[in-house]
Amino acid sequence: xxxxxxxGIELPVIQAPMAGVQGSALTIAVSNAGxxxxxxxxxxxxxxxxxxxxxxxxxxxxxxNVNFFCHTxxxxxxxxxxxxxxxLSPFYDEYDIDQREIPQGPGRAAFNEDTxxxxxxxxxxxxxxxxxxxxxxLVAEVHxxxxxxxxxxTTVEEALWLEQQGVDGIIAQGLEAGGHRGIFLTxxxxxxxxxxxxxxxxxxxxxxxxxxxxxIADAAGVEAALALGAAGVQVGTxxxxxxxxxxxxxxxxxxxxxxxxxxxxxxxxSGGPARGIVNRVMQELGPMSTVTPAFPLxxxxxxxxxxxxxxxxxxxxxxxxAGQNVTGCKEISAAQLTKELAKG
Amino acid sequence: xxxxxxxGIELPVIQAPMAGVQGSALTIAVSNAGxxxxxxxxxxxxxxxxxxxxxxxxxxxxxxNVNFFCHTxxxxxxxxxxxxxxxLSPFYDEYDIDQREIPQGPGRAAFNEDTxxxxxxxxxxxxxxxxxxxxxxLVAEVHxxxxxxxxxxTTVEEALWLEQQGVDGIIAQGLEAGGHRGIFLTxxxxxxxxxxxxxxxxxxxxxxxxxxxxxIADAAGVEAALALGAAGVQVGTxxxxxxxxxxxxxxxxxxxxxxxxxxxxxxxxSGGPARGIVNRVMQELGPMSTVTPAFPLxxxxxxxxxxxxxxxxxxxxxxxxAGQNVTGCKEISAAQLTKELAKG
Numbered sequence: 001x002x003x004x005x006x007x008g009i010e011l012p013v014i015q016a017p018m019a020g021v022q023g024s025a026l027t028i029a030v031s032n033a034g035x036x037x038x039x040x041x042x043x044x045x046x047x048x049x050x051x052x053x054x055x056x057x058x059x060x061x062x063x064x065n066v067n068f069f070c071h072t073x074x075x076x077x078x079x080x081x082x083x084x085x086x087x088l089s090p091f092y093d094e095y096d097i098d099q100r101e102i103p104q105g106p107g108r109a110a111f112n113e114d115t116x117x118x119x120x121x122x123x124x125x126x127x128x129x130x131x132x133x134x135x136x137x138l139v140a141e142v143h144x145x146x147x148x149x150x151x152x153x154t155t156v157e158e159a160l161w162l163e164q165q166g167v168d169g170i171i172a173q174g175l176e177a178g179g180h181r182g183i184f185l186t187x188x189x190x191x192x193x194x195x196x197x198x199x200x201x202x203x204x205x206x207x208x209x210x211x212x213x214x215x216i217a218d219a220a221g222v223e224a225a226l227a228l229g230a231a232g233v234q235v236g237t238x239x240x241x242x243x244x245x246x247x248x249x250x251x252x253x254x255x256x257x258x259x260x261x262x263x264x265x266x267x268x269x270s271g272g273p274a275r276g277i278v279n280r281v282m283q284e285l286g287p288m289s290t291v292t293p294a295f296p297l298x299x300x301x302x303x304x305x306x307x308x309x310x311x312x313x314x315x316x317x318x319x320x321x322a323g324q325n326v327t328g329c330k331e332i333s334a335a336q337l338t339k340e341l342a343k344g
Numbered sequence: 345x346x347x348x349x350x351x352g353i354e355l356p357v358i359q360a361p362m363a364g365v366q367g368s369a370l371t372i373a374v375s376n377a378g379x380x381x382x383x384x385x386x387x388x389x390x391x392x393x394x395x396x397x398x399x400x401x402x403x404x405x406x407x408x409n410v411n412f413f414c415h416t417x418x419x420x421x422x423x424x425x426x427x428x429x430x431x432l433s434p435f436y437d438e439y440d441i442d443q444r445e446i447p448q449g450p451g452r453a454a455f456n457e458d459t460x461x462x463x464x465x466x467x468x469x470x471x472x473x474x475x476x477x478x479x480x481x482l483v484a485e486v487h488x489x490x491x492x493x494x495x496x497x498t499t500v501e502e503a504l505w506l507e508q509q510g511v512d513g514i515i516a517q518g519l520e521a522g523g524h525r526g527i528f529l530t531x532x533x534x535x536x537x538x539x540x541x542x543x544x545x546x547x548x549x550x551x552x553x554x555x556x557x558x559x560i561a562d563a564a565g566v567e568a569a570l571a572l573g574a575a576g577v578q579v580g581t582x583x584x585x586x587x588x589x590x591x592x593x594x595x596x597x598x599x600x601x602x603x604x605x606x607x608x609x610x611x612x613x614s615g616g617p618a619r620g621i622v623n624r625v626m627q628e629l630g631p632m633s634t635v636t637p638a639f640p641l642x643x644x645x646x647x648x649x650x651x652x653x654x655x656x657x658x659x660x661x662x663x664x665x666a667g668q669n670v671t672g673c674k675e676i677s678a679a680q681l682t683k684e685l686a687k688g
Contacts, residue, residue, distance in 0.1 A: 194538030196559030197669035215540030
């Protein structure tokens with residue numbers, strides 16, 4: 001079954017939810033163009049989520065996807081936080097930042113009963129999760145209004161686990177993909193494989209529709225994914241330069257520079273592995289580090305450095321999320337991009 | 345132009361040359377089946393190379409490929425060798441190996457004038473290189489008998505360089521691929537990207553035919569590569585269990601075990617980054633290490649550990665080369681495998 005049939009949409013393209021660089025404007029544009037627009041909700045307050053959902057329902061009557069994180073919130077470790085701040089301290093000195101005055105960083109709330117209750121008012125057609133799934137009771141709650149439930153798999157084992165929990169589709173997230181890895185059954189990044197390898201293995205292993213993600217940037221990429229047995233694709237990076245995205249000026253400039261040929265998995269910005277353009281802090285402390293606190297706790301201590309550097313026009317401490325194929329990034333409307341991706 | 349036309353073969357499949365695990369038997373089987381069989385020559389003496397070429401020409405009149413390394417032989421550094429042996433010394437103690445008695449390890453000769461002269465007697469239809477190209481004089485020498493010259497690119501920059509040097513085709517080696525990375529213009533492994541991302545970018549960047557490698561294990565994979573603009577594919581890992589390959593029993597068992605889900609790039613076996621199944625030495629010293637001498641000098645010091653462990657039936661110090669998709673590995677003849685790959 002192709003995702004057009006699964007979700008009741010026209011084109012085989014899901015716009016990947018990208019927390020921090022987009023809101024409802026991108027969701028609306030993609031859904032109205034016939035793809036499946038997505039709203040990243042992990043960093044939204046309840047009130048902000050309600051406002052975004054109201055906006056989307058006002059601007060489109062097409063299906064859309066809301067995306068949530070469902071990590072288990074980690075216990076805070078004072079010792080680990082100390083190590084992390086020690087590693088950052090030369091940079092604090094450089095930017096004259098007083099460690100004692102660092103405010104709590106932006107949270108990433110895991111999906112819970114309140115979120116489910118709020119969603120039920122709006123009945124979005126698709127709800128996708130990253131880092132596994134919430135409790136089976138919450139998954140049942142989401143299914144209760146007829147929503148399709150998706151989650152990301154980064155290994156065959158994760159795909160089998162998700163299928164057993166009753167998901168309606170699985171996003172096979174290849175190593176090329178930008179942003180956070182959906183990895184949740186292991187923390188060994190050697191298990192993470194490229195889209196060509198992962199997609200085919202997941203398609204062979206499960207019966208539910210599989211959506212390809214990672215390295216897909218044009219119509220040929222969509223065709224290739226379908227040839228490998230995908231039911232559709234999820235594309236993120238290509239949308240980063242669209243006017244409907246909130247991608248910062250620093251991030252946009254990095255995407256248009258030579259620097260974009262060098263991405264890496266890094267845990268410096270949140271504590272969890274995510275792919276971004278290699279910048280100064282990744283070069284000097286990583287890209288992977290053992291001193292960061294668990295996801296998402298690393299964000300707090302690096303946030304003031306990011307703010308201070310960005311104020312000087314520098315992305316040295318910013319997460320410059322990008323996948324390994326940025327050739328699809330174009331400064332065109334999200335509607336046009338969606339149609340170009342699907343024209344194969 | 346598809347590789348069938350480029351090489352005068354029937355099927356869009358090149359069997360990847362795999363030094364250490366195959367000889368002419370695999371080459372002959374694949375070429376006779378209609379694909380392009382390859383002979384890895386980097387570890388062959390002049391006499392052994394002559395014998396293999398004679399065998400191939402006796403057993404097939406179809407085109408075949410001979411593959412050479414063309415790295416710049418590094419200067420030996422006593423200091424680096426000392427560091428490397430210090431790192432290995434706990435293992436030497438464990439296996440009662442006297443460091444003073446370690447013989448010179450197997451060499452990997454770079455392509456030179458003598459090799460070109462020998463090849464000229466046999467006039468193979470295709471000569472492929474790994475780690476760039478030999479001098480332009482040697483490339484011209486190979487072209488002189490009408491051979492097609494190929495080399496691997498792991499980045500767009502390398503593909504553009506190879507095109508400028510006059511290669512007849514470029515192998516886009518995605519990060520999924522097993523064995524040695526063909527990387528030669530940089531040593532930054534963050535530049536190495538998945539097949540989905542690399543193949544499409546190389547196809548867009550060059551005019552010569554591009555051959556896809558990495559993560560391709562079945563007919564659907566071949567179709568997907570062609571959809572991305574490839575002129576054909578190069579497949580290695582899938583052939584490792586064929587009876588015509590010399591893959592060791594230890595290596596075959598690892599390929600059939602759960603361990604195969606964990607591969608990584610490691611430089612512990614030669615000094616250069618190569619993808620293999622994670623084993624004990626990779627876990628304890630790597631998988632990437634800064635103490636190894638330059639490629640291929642690391643081989644000597646680890647060789648006696650490999651031999652001692654293998655004598656006990658263990659692959660703890662063996663290079664267990666494999667790509668990220670082993671689902672194509674089958675204990676069937678290489679001819680049948682080649683035909684199955686091409687049946688899409």
